[in-house]
Amino acid sequence: MSLAEVHEVEVLDERLPSGLWREVWRRLRRNPGAIIGATFVAGFVIVAIFAPLLAPYSPNEQNLSLLVNGCCPGPSWSHPMGVDELGRDELSRVMYGARYSLVIGVVAVTVGLSLGMLIGAIAGGFAGLTDSVAMRGMDIMLAIPGFLLALGIVSLMGPGLFPVMIAVGIANVPIFARLFRGTILGQRDSDYALAARSVGVRRRKILTGHIIPNSISPVIVAGTLAMATAIIDVAGLGFLGLGPQDPATPEWGTMLTNANLYVSTAPFLALFPGLAIVIIVLGFNLIGDGLREALDPKLRGRV
Amino acid sequence: MARLAAESLGVTGANGGPLVELDDVRVWFPLTSGILLDRHVGDVKAVDGVSFSINRGETLGLVGESGCGKSTLGRAILRLYEPTSGRITFDGVDITTMSDNELRPIRRRMQMVFQDPYSSLNPRHSIGRIVGEPLRTHDVSSGKGVGRRVQELLAVVGLPGDAADRYPHEFSGGQRQRIGLARALAVNPQFLVCDEPVSALDVSIQAQIVNLLEELQDKLDLTFLFIAHDLAVVRHISDRIVVMYLGKVVEVAPADGLYDNPLHPYTITLLSAIPIPDPVVERTRRPIRVQGDLPSPANPPRGCRFHTRCPFVQETRCAEEEPLLRAVDDHIVACHFAEEIKAGRITPREREATFDAGLPEPVFEPPPD
Numbered sequence: 130m131s132l133a134e135v136h137e138v139e140v141l142d143e144r145l146p147s148g149l150w151r152e153v154w155r156r157l158r159r160n161p162g163a164i165i166g167a168t169f170v171a172g173f174v175i176v177a178i179f180a181p182l183l184a185p186y187s188p189n190e191q192n193l194s195l196l197v198n199g200c201c202p203g204p205s206w207s208h209p210m211g212v213d214e215l216g217r218d219e220l221s222r223v224m225y226g227a228r229y230s231l232v233i234g235v236v237a238v239t240v241g242l243s244l245g246m247l248i249g250a251i252a253g254g255f256a257g258l259t260d261s262v263a264m265r266g267m268d269i270m271l272a273i274p275g276f277l278l279a280l281g282i283v284s285l286m287g288p289g290l291f292p293v294m295i296a297v298g299i300a301n302v303p304i305f306a307r308l309f310r311g312t313i314l315g316q317r318d319s320d321y322a323l324a325a326r327s328v329g330v331r332r333r334k335i336l337t338g339h340i341i342p343n344s345i346s347p348v349i350v351a352g353t354l355a356m357a358t359a360i361i362d363v364a365g366l367g368f369l370g371l372g373p374q375d376p377a378t379p380e381w382g383t384m385l386t387n388a389n390l391y392v393s394t395a396p397f398l399a400l401f402p403g404l405a406i407v408i409i410v411l412g413f414n415l416i417g418d419g420l421r422e423a424l425d426p427k428l429r430g431r432v
Numbered sequence: 433m434a435r436l437a438a439e440s441l442g443v444t445g446a447n448g449g450p451l452v453e454l455d456d457v458r459v460w461f462p463l464t465s466g467i468l469l470d471r472h473v474g475d476v477k478a479v480d481g482v483s484f485s486i487n488r489g490e491t492l493g494l495v496g497e498s499g500c501g502k503s504t505l506g507r508a509i510l511r512l513y514e515p516t517s518g519r520i521t522f523d524g525v526d527i528t529t530m531s532d533n534e535l536r537p538i539r540r541r542m543q544m545v546f547q548d549p550y551s552s553l554n555p556r557h558s559i560g561r562i563v564g565e566p567l568r569t570h571d572v573s574s575g576k577g578v579g580r581r582v583q584e585l586l587a588v589v590g591l592p593g594d595a596a597d598r599y600p601h602e603f604s605g606g607q608r609q610r611i612g613l614a615r616a617l618a619v620n621p622q623f624l625v626c627d628e629p630v631s632a633l634d635v636s637i638q639a640q641i642v643n644l645l646e647e648l649q650d651k652l653d654l655t656f657l658f659i660a661h662d663l664a665v666v667r668h669i670s671d672r673i674v675v676m677y678l679g680k681v682v683e684v685a686p687a688d689g690l691y692d693n694p695l696h697p698y699t700i701t702l703l704s705a706i707p708i709p710d711p712v713v714e715r716t717r718r719p720i721r722v723q724g725d726l727p728s729p730a731n732p733p734r735g736c737r738f739h740t741r742c743p744f745v746q747e748t749r750c751a752e753e754e755p756l757l758r759a760v761d762d763h764i765v766a767c768h769f770a771e772e773i774k775a776g777r778i779t780p781r782e783r784e785a786t787f788d789a790g791l792p793e794p795v796f797e798p799p800p801d
Contacts, residue, residue: 152601236508261470306547324615328566329539332532342556 156423163419169412173405177227183220188379192216201395210401213384214391219398220304222379223405229373230360230409233294237359240298242352245305252306253313253344254336264310266402267303275300276362280371288371290380308351312344319343346424353417357410364406383407422431450485451623451655452509452542455542459501459508462683465729472591476730478504480679481518481756486623491649492669493657493687495663495702499726501679502659509657510544511535522623540570543616547628549608553600559586559611560596566618585614589644606637610644617648621765623655631662642669661705667691674697677735679729685763687716695765695774698722720780736768743780744773 157163176183193216195202203211210219246247272276282296316322317340325335366372367382376387381402388398437587444606459479464470477499481727486492492557496502507513509520511527520528527538543566546552553562566576573581583593607630616624626645630638642665649656660666666673666687673690675698683696694700705722722741727733733740739750746769749755755766760774772778 320546320548321554322548323507323512324544324612325550325554325565327512327539327544328615328619329536329569330565331569343554423478 144425153420153423157419160419160422162415163423166412166415166417166419169408170416173227173231173409173412174293176224177231180221180224184218184224186218186221188198188222188225190217190221192218200391200400203395203397211395211397213398214387214395219349219401222384223381225379225402226381226384226402226405227409229290229378230363230406232364232421233297233380234356234360234409234413236294237297237301237363238352238356241301241355241359242305242348244299245302246309248302248306249309250313250336250341253310253317256314260310264307265352267306269301271307272301273368275358276365277306279362279366280369283366283371285345288374290373290378293363293366293372294347297366298357300360304355305348305351309344309348312347313340316340316343327366336342346420350417350421353413353420357417360406360410449488451488451523451685452486452657453519453521454485454505454509455483455519455521457505457506457508458516459513459519460516464768475516476728476731477679478729479508479515480729480732482676482679482681483518484674484681485655485682486655488622488655489653490671491658491669493666493673494657494659494676495659495661495666495673496676496701497726498728500676501729502676503627505676506544506657506659510539510542510625512544536570540566540619541621542623542625543619543621545609545612545616545624545626548632549605549612550600550632553608554614555600557599558596559591559598559600559603562600562611563596563614563618566615570619572619581618582614585618588617588648589614604637605633606640609633609637609641613641613644613648613777617652620652621654623657625657625659627659628661630665631659631660634675638665645669663691663702675702678726678732680737680767681757681764682738683763683765684757685765689762692764693761693774695760695763695770696738697742697773698738699782700773700780701743737767744769744778746778 192212193217195208195212198212201212201214201216202208205211208220209220210223212220248263248267252260252292273281279293279296279300282299283292286292293360313336321340322335325339326332330338363372364380364382364385367380368386370386372378372383373380376383384402385399388395388402392399453592458477458481459491459646460475460477463471463474463476465473480501482505486493494502494506502612504513508515511520511530515528518528519526522538522542525538527535557565560579560582563582567573567578567581579596582596586593586595591607591610591614595603595607595611600611601693603611609632613629629645630641633641645656645658646669648654656669658666658669667690672688674681674684675690675696677698683690683691683694683699685695690699691703694703701720701722706715708714720743721742724741727740733751735751735753736742736755739745742750745751749768753768755768757764757766760770767773769778778787
């Protein structure tokens with residue numbers, strides 16, 4: 130069999146795109162769920178960044194003359210989401226609140242992701258006793274419900290926005306650590322890692338150059354999904370009064386707490402921040418699901 | 433005949449002598465249980481005392497059913513699995529206990545072609561990077577030199593040069609196997625372990641890859657260990673064949689000798705399982721079949737490991753006495769009754785399908801307080 134014949138037998142398809150991430154991106158763009166999710170999140174990001182330009186009022190500007198009978202008038206043309214118990218424009222507060230929620234999500238997930246990946250990589254990379262000790266530690270943390278764990282950490286650190294974000298991040302550590310370790314262990318025994326060893330590549334380079342890059346996609350998916358739960362958890366802790374101690378902070382969870390007293394007379398005060406939480410959480414969940422589908426090797430190649 | 437026997441047992445060799453020698457190699461995987469600290473409760477004896485040698489320039493076929501330890505042995509020879517005991521010698525150098533750093537220069541001379549062309553290529557690396565990795569690792573060439581060498585290698589295995597910028601998922605199974613072969617050949621090895629290199633491919637592609645391997649062997653003066661369960665392919669490519677059963681070598685013979693004159697009952701049943709491409713003969717012949725499943729390599733049967741399934745099993749010796757490899761005709765065979773079976777004094781009989789795992793399961797004691 131001459132080499133020329135081989136060329137004839139196996140002609141490459143010229144139209145195929147190169148690169149794994151490019152393919153993931155292509156598949157993500159075709160997923161309507163992911164597009165909707167991305168739109169929601171992008172909308173909130175724009176609102177958060179341009180809140181001072183978009184919001185009709187300052188979030189802390191009080192107009193007590195609007196209050197009737199001690200509480201608040203509902204939506205009107207000048208105040209589309211109504212005003213709260215201190216005469217502040219609810220729409221402006223929800224818009225500014227997007228800033229807090231996005232920062233909260235990003236910080237909490239970054240804390241959880243980086244610590245979790247570090248522990249997971251050490252456990253998966255070294256195996257043996259290191260692995261056992263690290264993973265039993267993670268098991269202990271997992272035994273405590275995440276929200277309760279975060280609650281405990283906040284009460285240790287004292288209330289406030291920053292401790293809340295750190296606490297929610299730490300509560301997420303075992304989830305990321307377990308996931309990353311598991312994927313690394315799976316990839317460690319893969320043939321391409323073995324092939325790299327047989328070629329003579331150093332162990333550390335196999336871990337950093339082959340195994341970790343191939344183990345990262347499930348963690349990215351989990352990170353996107355965790356963004357949603359982090360926002361909910363922080364709002365929950367804020368609702369319990371452990372969030373920002375300055376009541377003027379337009380954080381959605383804190384706003385819900387304050388609205389608690391007026392639920393019967395002014396339900397819209399709870400409705401709008403609640404709706405904002407629902408939409409952003411839904412957005413992150415849709416992106417996460419889309420990413421998972423786009424990265425799933427079993428669906429790969431199915432166009 | 434005696435010379436052949438000595439050769440296959442790894443003592444001497446013609447044709448420039450043996451390149452790879454195995455001496456009583458064992459690869460046991462520990463079975464552990466425990467919550468925080470792993471306790472050793474037994475071993476899976478994947479490879480249990482194997483000795484043979486591979487001569488320079490020859491293709492040694494290694495056959496046996498799934499789970500007999502042939503892939504494990506192939507990987508242990510390249511030190512991808514740690515041998516539990518025994519000795520592996522490559523070109524006169526004992527590599528059994530070498531550290532990674534000591535082993536690295538030797539890795540240039542022995543490479544592997546994997547069974548699964550899908551999982552053996554890193555999906556995130558371009559073909560150029562995959563094929564170039566051995567070159568960079570061993571500082572064979574750098575910068576532009578790597579690119580040039582990759583182009584050469586792709587041409588050698590029959591792939592177009594623009595493949596270097598593409599990714600594994602854009603290629604078919606046969607093409608990927610060519611990429612794996614290019615990676616293995618990158619550092620000019622002398623010895624290639626081909627671990628079922630064609631069994632994951634379509635039959636039409638198999639012949640292409642086998643022909644390519646033979647072509648490259650002639651051109652590059654390679655020595656092959658060709659692991660397979662497809663007996664037709666092995667006969668075609670091999671000079672000598674080693675038959676493994678449950679971690680042990682049961683027969684070693686020249687390729688044609690093994691097919692024309694199998695001596696070990698296991699080899700006889702393996703060959704008897706091949707359909708004969710003549711419907712008249714095929715309809716009338718009575719294949720000699722093996723009954724039951726492969727016993728667990730964690731507790732292999734006592735005596736001859738094959739006696740639980742052997743159609744020629746005898747009341748005496750088989751269950752008690754472990755047969756040693758010995759020279760019969762120009763084969764090396766591990767069966768007490770090889771001569772009698774060959775002479776037709778012992779005939780096969782149908783056995784009931786029984787499952788006999790051999791020794792009783794290891795007893796799991798309660799953990800000490």
